[in-house]
Amino acid sequence: MKVYLAGPDVFLPDAIDVGRRKVELCARHGLTGLYPLDNVIDLAAADASLQIYRGNEAMMNEADAIIANLTPFRGPGADAGTVYELGYMAARAKLCLGYSNDPSLYAERVARIAELKTRDGRLIDAQGLTVENFGLADNLMMIHALDLYGCPLVVPRQAAEDIWHDLTSFEACVRLAAKRLTAPPALS
Amino acid sequence: MKVYLAGPDVFLPDAIDVGRRKVELCARHGLTGLYPLDNVIDLAAADASLQIYRGNEAMMNEADAIIANLTPFRGPGADAGTVYELGYMAARAKLCLGYSNDPSLYAERVARIAELKTRDGRLIDAQGLTVENFGLADNLMMIHALDLYGCPLVVPRQAAEDIWHDLTSFEACVRLAAKRLTAPPALS
Numbered sequence: 474m475k476v477y478l479a480g481p482d483v484f485l486p487d488a489i490d491v492g493r494r495k496v497e498l499c500a501r502h503g504l505t506g507l508y509p510l511d512n513v514i515d516l517a518a519a520d521a522s523l524q525i526y527r528g529n530e531a532m533m534n535e536a537d538a539i540i541a542n543l544t545p546f547r548g549p550g551a552d553a554g555t556v557y558e559l560g561y562m563a564a565r566a567k568l569c570l571g572y573s574n575d576p577s578l579y580a581e582r583v584a585r586i587a588e589l590k591t592r593d594g595r596l597i598d599a600q601g602l603t604v605e606n607f608g609l610a611d612n613l614m615m616i617h618a619l620d621l622y623g624c625p626l627v628v629p630r631q632a633a634e635d636i637w638h639d640l641t642s643f644e645a646c647v648r649l650a651a652k653r654l655t656a657p658p659a660l661s
Numbered sequence: 662m663k664v665y666l667a668g669p670d671v672f673l674p675d676a677i678d679v680g681r682r683k684v685e686l687c688a689r690h691g692l693t694g695l696y697p698l699d700n701v702i703d704l705a706a707a708d709a710s711l712q713i714y715r716g717n718e719a720m721m722n723e724a725d726a727i728i729a730n731l732t733p734f735r736g737p738g739a740d741a742g743t744v745y746e747l748g749y750m751a752a753r754a755k756l757c758l759g760y761s762n763d764p765s766l767y768a769e770r771v772a773r774i775a776e777l778k779t780r781d782g783r784l785i786d787a788q789g790l791t792v793e794n795f796g797l798a799d800n801l802m803m804i805h806a807l808d809l810y811g812c813p814l815v816v817p818r819q820a821a822e823d824i825w826h827d828l829t830s831f832e833a834c835v836r837l838a839a840k841r842l843t844a845p846p847a848l849s
Contacts, residue, residue: 526805548736560748617714
């Protein structure tokens with residue numbers, strides 16, 4: 474069974490090595506990890522970004538599941554490309570798993586970067602825009618997609634010391650995926 | 662034909678009014694706009710956020726197209742919920758349109774909030790994470806989803822003065838959607 478490995482890991486200085494570690498962890502649990510950087514792309518080509526899109530989409534279509542790294546990236550929430558891919562896989566009825574190496578709540582992270590107020594009992598930011606405050610780790614669309622189409626978001630008790638390299642929560646997702654994808658069919 | 666109206670508009674102080682204006686613009690072009698806040702949700706319920714998810718998903722399943730407001734929200738890129746929904750609709754082969762009231766490039770916006778450097782010829786941020794620099798307005802997954810499944814991202818020449826209320830680019834998307842959704846079938 475194949476698992477698409479989504480996440481901003483591809484932006485790390487050691488992106489290829491992190492992907493290799495993730496694929497190895499998948500193999501250890503009987504799964505085949507598909508990592509975006511395994512697609513061969515000519516980065517000097519004028520249509521390099523379109524090649525990347527097509528490669529990622531082909532991998533998603535081939536995969537039975539997604540494990541999305543939803544660790545906050547360059548702002549209070551998850552990486553946009555990863556979120557797009559989670560929506561794509563949920564719509565295709567693939568098994569959806571995700572983790573974040575930061576267990577804080579979305580509203581807590583927004584409060585760290587801006588002073589929050591309330592309006593009509595709702596939390597708002599400096600621009601007057603409502604801050605989602607349902608006690609969730611990120612935007613409700615992602616969090617509930619995981620609840621409905623896979624397993625609840627996996628988070629550590631405390632933020633991982635190295636949020637970009639700690640694969641403990643990732644491996645927990647791999648275990649969950651292996652259990653769901655390789656389980657014998659239930660007796661009717 | 663029905664169009665799902667995705668965007669962080671739902672977080673505005675006058676969210677209901679903005680939705681009404683969007684639905685009216687759709688009607689003027691012969692389309693039915695489906696706006697998330699038209700779902701009746703009991704916000705005091707323990708499962709309010711799950712009700713919102715289910716309501717949005719039902720609207721997406723009912724719609725023939727999505728018009729996504731991808732104006733940067735609380736950071737350098739688009740709102741996560743909207744991005745999730747764009748991925749969902751692309752995977753369901755619905756017509757995908759989107760606009761941003763800020764025509765700047767993703768890398769330009771990241772450069773506004775952090776000093777960028779280069780590593781091996783690639784742009785990196787203060788954390789050492791690669792900054793996508795393909796001359797695109799946002800993450801390539803969203804931008805190319807629009808290219809492949811609808812129309813290229815609609816942006817104004819200059820940033821809209823009121824980025825949360827200017828509906829010029831939105832209306833351009835409505836026109837494109839109307840043309841595509843209500844066009845007579847091509848002669849074979």
